[in-house]
Amino acid sequence: MLLNVSHIYKSYGEDNIIKDATFTVDEGSKVAIVGNNGTGKSTLLKIIIGEIMADDGEVTLKKDATMGYLAQYQEDAFSSNILNTVLSAREDLLSMEKRLSEMESMMSSIDNSEMAKFMDDYHKLQHQFDLQGGYTFRSEAIGILKGLGFEQDDFDKSMNELSGGQKTRVSLGRLLASSPDLLLLDEPINHLDLKSIMWLEGYLSSYKGAVIIVAHDRYFLDKIADHVVDLSYGRTSVYTGNYTAFMQQKEIYMISYERSYEKQQKEIEHQKAVIDKLQSFNREKSIKRAESRKKLLDKMDVMDAPDKDMPKMRLTLEIEKESGKDVLDFSHVTKSYEDKNIFTDLSFEVHKGDRIAILGDNGTGKTTILKCINGLTDFESGEIRFGANVTVGYYDQEQQGLTETNTIFSELHDAYPFLTETKVRNTLAAFMFTEDDVFKRISDLSGGERGRVSLAKLMLSKSNLLILDEPTNHLDMDSKQMLEDALNEYDGTLLYVSHDRYFVNRTANMILELSDGKLIKYLGNYDDYIAKKEQLYGTQTESVSLGASEETAAKLDYKEQKRIEAEKRKLQNKISKIEEEIETLESKKAAIEEEFLKPDNMTNSAKLNELTAKQKEIDSRLEELYDEWGLLNP
Structure with missing residues (x-):
């Protein structure tokens, strides 16, 4: 063990930033610290190096380690x-x-x-x-x-x-x-x-x-x-x-945690019901038994409520009308800034259902392409034509489409004046702006807040072509996932620029690589793009940069990727079936527990024996299912 972080607590005023942080780091291990904005990631690093003192807990580094x-x-x-x-x-x-x-x-x-x-x-x-x-x-x-x-x-x-x-x-x-x-x-x-x-x-x-x-x-x-x-x-x-493994495990963990929480809550309610019943008998022996149960209940380590009630962004992207098959024709476009040529005679087409990511080094003109399409900058020659019934929603990474003097509420209401105040407030609530938050000035917002306002406007547009410039910038991990999920459910066409390779991997079905003023098309997501480049140009691509010994998903060919995805779906289906059976058995067990409490049954030994046998049978099967569930945990 190289580093031991033990029971670290840190608060600023009434805000508990870090609560009971405990983990170890082995020699040679690579550890990622994740969490939404404000969860204390940077603070924890500063505590480890001694720049900030923890309120409680201890950090121990191996002797003579640097x-x-x-x-x-x-x-x-x-x-x-x-x-x-x-x-x-x-x-x-x-x-x-x-x-x-x-x-x-x-x-x-x-x-x-x-x-x-x-x-x-x-x-x-x-x-x-x-x-x-x-x-x-x-x-x-x-x-x-x-x-x-x-x-x-x-x-x-x-x-x-x-x-x-x-x-x-x-x-x-x-x-x-x-x-x-x-x-x-x-x-x-x-x-x-x-x-x-x-x-x-x-x-x-x-x-x-x-x-x-x-x-x-x-x-x-x-x-x-x-x-x-x-x-x-x-x-x-x-x-x-x-x-990726963390996200898969966390999802299963949260399901398990929610079930354990619900089970504990049922057990608490059951014990309270039994205690009330025993006390109602008003006999010395029954009252003592009730007091004994109450002491055990008071000592129970009660689980915190699951995080599903925590505020999260809710994003749904719908279209008002279908576009034609041909969505956009970017034809022989040339663009320069002063004496610098950005690109010359650049052409590509966008068809209905395409999900295109434009990739390239900084300064190659990716954002300029989007600005040309949206009429935000002129170009010297060429033509940009939209197809039939195309409606455009544009997300600007610099948020220049927001009016600095507006409040959040007036920003949406000015853009969509036909919406009622209730509809505007409900929309903003979906993006975590509630109560007096809606009256904050745009000029006073953080980058993440400005991004959420722009996404709210984008959602209300119901456009069938979304053009996005670095949409994940300033979003926290949960919000990025919400955006990815919404885009994957979106029925329209998507064209965007992003440095977020995870985002590209989850949402793109085509890559346009902009290099030396030219566009090269690759079918598939980011992993497919890397694999294709290796196939075309040898191994002098990302695999070498990553180290020859590292085996990555990008090295797998298309068929192998599909095989892995099929196995993941098969595993998820098996897990879902186990969860369904657990839910059914938990319901049956709860019904049996209610039977135990019925006055007629409490004095019927034969019935009690029958219920006990059924309860043991269910408990045994539940134990098997939870064990199997644990083994399937990736």
Whole structure:
């Protein structure tokens, strides 16, 4: 065990941020900490490194183990250039390197009588330098910087010349170069492009030390994590596997938890009924028995109510009318900004039912394509035509379609004046804006709140073509899943730009890759796109970036993917059948418990024996079903 986090509590005022956080991190393990915004993920990292004191609990790191931390908002200040800043992570090696150089320059002046001792010291230092990676750390530092998106020409740039995002990348590079036993990374990919993210996935997957990561990129977590710590709703739960495995397990866990909660509530009500009955007999023996039962009931560890009543976004995307088969023709379009050409003679078509994701590096013009389609920017030549009966709903990542001086309520009411006040309020409630929240100014909203307002407007539009620009930005994990589910149920056509590969994987049936001003079409989702690129261009795609030893879903061919999906459906059907039988038996058991309480039966020993036998039979079968359910838990 490398790290033990034991019963950590943290509050700010009356807000309980972290409640009883307990988990361990083994050497070499990769742990993701997840949870909705405000659940204390960053706070927990700061408690682990000692930057913040916990109200209660203990953090224990293995003796002599080293720890490195990358904050979400980096404040490190270095006066050197980029390369020397990263190299400074290994001051021990730089010091040894300098000493070796000094000794080499002294060799010619050493007296023969002292040469043997001098050379012995030199070789010992040289051996230590070699063992600690002294002859490779410069090339490794350069490799890290290139992986994080820096070019050779950037290495001599002063840190003072860099933007905040570039400084964070250098700080990440310096941290990786230091190679601690435990890396703690808070949103490490915020300032990385897709190529750098894929490189980092490979680096961390093969990293010999342990890693704790807080990140909103679910595909990134899928590639790296082997354990997930979930801080949702003030509880800490630990799951084995990557993010997808966590979601599957959590769903089953929540079903099990809800059933256990309902079962306990029934048991509590049953015990209360028995206690009331015993007390009603008004006999000394019966009253003592009632008191005994009441003491046991008071000592019961009562489960918290399930999270299903917690506020969550509710999104349903419907269309008002069907579009024609041909939805959009983007034909021979050329676009430039001042002297910079963005794309030339670009063409693609969108047909009814398409779910197209446009992918590409930053600055290639993805968002520009969407703005051209929506008439938000001019283009030099070409034509953009919509098909018959096409109605467009547009989600702008910069939320420029929102009026800053409006309240949330007036924003929706101005856009849809025919809606009643009740309908507007009900819509906003579905997006977690209730009571006085609806009168907040748009200008005062957070990024996540602005995103939810835009999604509410999008839902009300009932458009049959949705054009979305980075729709998952600023959304928490639950809201992202709600959006994905809504889009997968949506009967219209979808065209979007997104860096969220998990989102693309769940919602796209076609990828348009924008590179060097050209579009290349790939059928399928993100995994299919990666697999096809590997097939076409060899292995010099994401698989190499991720590390040759890592087996990923992206390497599976289309048939293998379908086979796995079929097995998942088969497993889910089996689980559903078990759940249905459990529900039926629980209902029968509840009916038997009611029979026990009937006055006629309480004095009928034959009937009581019959009911007891039935109850034992049901309990035995329920035990079998719960065991089988547990074995099917992925």
